[in-house]
Amino acid sequence: MFSKTTFAPYVVSILFAFTAHTAIASEMGAPTPSNQEEAEGQQNADALLKELKAVKSVENLHAPIQIALNQIVAEGIAELNKAGQTEMAQKFESEWNQNFSETLLNRDLGDHKPLNEWLGYFCKALKAQLGVEKMKATRLYDLMVLNFGIPVALNPQGNELESWDKLEYSKHFVPLFGTMTYWGSMGVCLYIAQTQAQIKPFCKKAAAFAEKLVVATVALKVSDMVYDKANNASYAAY
DSSP states (O other), X not given: OOOGGGOHHHHHHHHHHHHHOHHHHHHXXXXXXXXXXXXXXXXXXXXXXXXXXXXXXXXXXXXXXXXXXXXXXXHHHHHHHHTTOHHHHHHXXXXXXXXXXXXXXXXXXXXXXXXXXXXXXXXXXXXXXHOHHHHHHTTTTHHHHHHHHHHXXXXXTOOSSOXXXXXXXXXXXXXXXXXXXXXXXXXHHHHHHTTXXXXXXXXXXXXXXXXXXXXHHTHHHHHHHHHHHHTTOOOOOO
């Protein structure tokens, strides 16, 4: 489901999360990071913020959103398999891989709310098979954030059916930006864990830290910049 060429922003976030987050180091039984490790962590943090500041137009969102969607769908399919729903899991996996895993965002989104009916059906099936508590525990409810947030984020000028001001746009963009950071970081972390298995148990905490970082620092600024550029308003670099 993944393309290595679109991993770059998330590799930076994972590197930062594992070198700068003392809580993760403590849980791993590792010593507190040294001054050198903290310095490297700060460098990675600066690199992550630089990557995210580069998201100044809608087009730059396509690859990270696709990665996030692929990872959360993969998580849902894995949970169905764990619940013994292997036939259903295979059906959903086949449909996603054949129809949406690479080209979902190339489709016309102008009149779509939500983004994709298949994702809505998939989410309902997960809820029916796994239950509400499992959906919350695994963060599969983030499918709703992605499914309803993406059409707004990719249409800052509005569409034929709806329009929104900068504040309304940010209410959709900021949680979406955080959610796609979480699931994109999860995808990269699990990919790296294929050859470095010792990091796999800590992927969720690292991804959550990366999400918290971008929401607290750059998400709103990026939202305003994307909105202003799309609507031909003046915006300042930050």
